[in-house]
Amino acid sequence: MTSAALALDGRAAGVSSHATGEPVVLTLDPDRADIEACLRGExxxxxxxxxxxxGDIARQLWRFTRDRDELEDMVQDVFIEAYRGLRSFRSRAPFLHWLRRIATRTGYRYWRQRERDRAARDRAAPDSFPTPEDQEPSEAAEYLFRVFQCLPVDDRLVLTLLYFERCSTEEIAARIGWSRALVKVRAFRARKKLRRLMEQAGYREVTP
Amino acid sequence: MKDHLTYVTRMAERARLEPVPDVHAATAVMARLRSEVRQNDLVLAWMAAASAALAAGVSAYSLTILRALSDPLATLFQMSATLIP
Known part of the structure; x- marks a missing residue:
């Protein structure tokens, strides 16, 4: 590759080739180069x-739905929304972080819209507690998804980000737009509700 | 003892190994964006056509008024028409 933009900290720079004297250009951040090309109309x-x-966005949104068609639609919605806001993107953080924030909002909206239509059977608490290591990954994901579905949307969101996505408090705050204090409070309450739910369903703590 | 949370953590670790369905959104996203652009273009075209039609009407009307006003003898003829029976 001999001509492209070297995107580093928002500045472009050229590097000369020793052999030909032509400018050799390295693209360190392909997203930035593509965003600029996109804004130029390419x-x-x-x-x-x-x-x-x-792929990354689908992986994240797969925690919000178990339906492949809905997943496809949600992934499209994320990229459509990102395109509309592309001019407002500031490249202080990687583009993927920005996409993840949009994806979290999209998933949250999806849950809130679905909440009204959901039948009571969808909220049924688990009636058994299988050993996680004996479960197939898809079974484990389905099981945890069903358990979280029994909780209110805000609690579900915090727990999904905490356990499925392994996000820290700071990351959750950044993704949802809540303060860190609010995330901590919500996480505490959500864990409490989860514990109550599991105990009501027959789960007993094993004390050594 | 946070045993129930340990259980959830173990289950989540297992769940993370699940392969995610393949999603190929690029073609659909680009198609949706193109159709949005087309719709916007259509709205703009309609607005342009409507304002052009309006402008044509206004200019035709103002041209007739301008002609009447810029004719120096028009007032005289009008006055004479009222004075002479």
Missing amino acids: GSAYARIVRRHE
Whole structure:
């Protein structure tokens, strides 16, 4: 590659090739280069961005739904929303972090919209507590998804980010837009509700 | 003892090993964006056509008024028409 932008801390710089004297250019942040190309009107640049990140975003949104068609729609919604706000993106943090924030909001909205339509059977508490290590990963994911579905949306969101995504308090605050104190309070309450739910369903703590 | 949380943590660790369904959103996203752009273009085209039609009407009307006003003898003829039976 001999011509492209070297994107480093928002500045472009060229590097000369020893052999030919032509400028040799390294693209350190492909997202930034593609965003700039996209803002210049190059349509294919955004398709490259989508292809680069659709897997990560799908992985995140798979915690919000177990339906493949809905997952596909949600992933599309995330990238459409990101495209509309592309001019407002400030490259202080990686583009993927920004996408993850949008994906979290999309998942949260999806849950809130679905909350009204959900039948009572969807909120049924678990009636057994299988050993996690004996479960297939998809069974474990399905099981935990069902358990979290019994909780209110805000609690579910915090627990999903804490346990499925292994986010810290700071990361959750950044993704949802809550303060760190609020995240801590919500996490505490959500864990308490989860404990009550599991105890009501017959789970007993094993004290050594 | 936070035994129930340990249970959830172990279950979540297991769940994270689950393969995520393949999603190929690029084509659909680009198609949706293109259709949005087309719709916006259509709205702009309608607005442009409507304002052009309005402008044509206004300019035709103002042209007739301008012609009447810029004719120096028009007032005289009008006065004479009222004075002479």
